[in-house]
Amino acid sequence: MPNQTLLVLSGPNLNLLGERQPEVYGSETLADHVAVVEAAAAEHGLDVEHLQSNHEGELVDAIHAARGRCAAIVVNPGAFTHYAWAIHDALAAFEGPIIEVHLSNPAAREPWRHTSVVAPVASGTIAGLGADGYRLAVQAVATLLGR
Numbered sequence: 001m002p003n004q005t006l007l008v009l010s011g012p013n014l015n016l017l018g019e020r021q022p023e024v025y026g027s028e029t030l031a032d033h034v035a036v037v038e039a040a041a042a043e044h045g046l047d048v049e050h051l052q053s054n055h056e057g058e059l060v061d062a063i064h065a066a067r068g069r070c071a072a073i074v075v076n077p078g079a080f081t082h083y084a085w086a087i088h089d090a091l092a093a094f095e096g097p098i099i100e101v102h103l104s105n106p107a108a109r110e111p112w113r114h115t116s117v118v119a120p121v122a123s124g125t126i127a128g129l130g131a132d133g134y135r136l137a138v139q140a141v142a143t144l145l146g147r
Contacts, residue, residue, distance in 0.1 A: 003071040003096075006041050006141060008034065009059055010052035011078030017103075028131050036131065037074065040138035044147045046071065056084050063090035072097040072141040074134070081106065081116045092121045097144035099137040102127040 010030060013020060018029035030052060038048045049070070051062050059080070066073060073094060080087055081102070091098055098121065105128030106113040119125050124140055126133045 003069070004046050005066075005070045006037070006046045006048050006138070007062065007066045007070040007073045008037050008048055008050045009062060009073060009075040009077070010050070011059065011076060011080045012054040014076060014078050015052050015054070033131060033134050036134050037138055040135045044138065044142035044145075046138070046142070046147070056080055056086055059084075060086050060090045063087070063094055067094055070096065071145055072099070074099045074101055074137045074141060075118065075122075076101045076103070077118050081118055082113060083117060085117055088117045088121055091118065097123045097141050099123060099140050100125040100127075101133045101137045103130050103133060104128060 014030050017033070034048070034050050037050070041048045051059070053059050063073065073091070073096065075091070075098065077084060077087055077100070100116065100118050100122040106116065116125065123144055126136050126140070129136065
């Protein structure tokens, strides 16, 4: 059976979703977003593993561990989006589809948020669509995997 695991990575401060700046990030919690991913993934025969970490190295380790084991990665790197070259390099070594997700639209926010170091190694980026971004990311993964 082909690999059917989707790794979902959530970067720093995403554990505070639902509490932190709901006017920017919405009222849904991280658990709510993961539930959306799980439901969407089940429709495509994909299992979901999720990791949230405020520590860059832990996310890098998870990406390394996904090599040869997971079919795809959906990643919301949070603030790591803008400067975490170690995450960029780890994702570059992953062979499956990678979808970058942002609840808000970084391009419409502060200038320091306009550059993503993850985007150059991602198959695609979904930004500014709030909670729908995760559902769309799973759909993109399924399409890229030919499911």
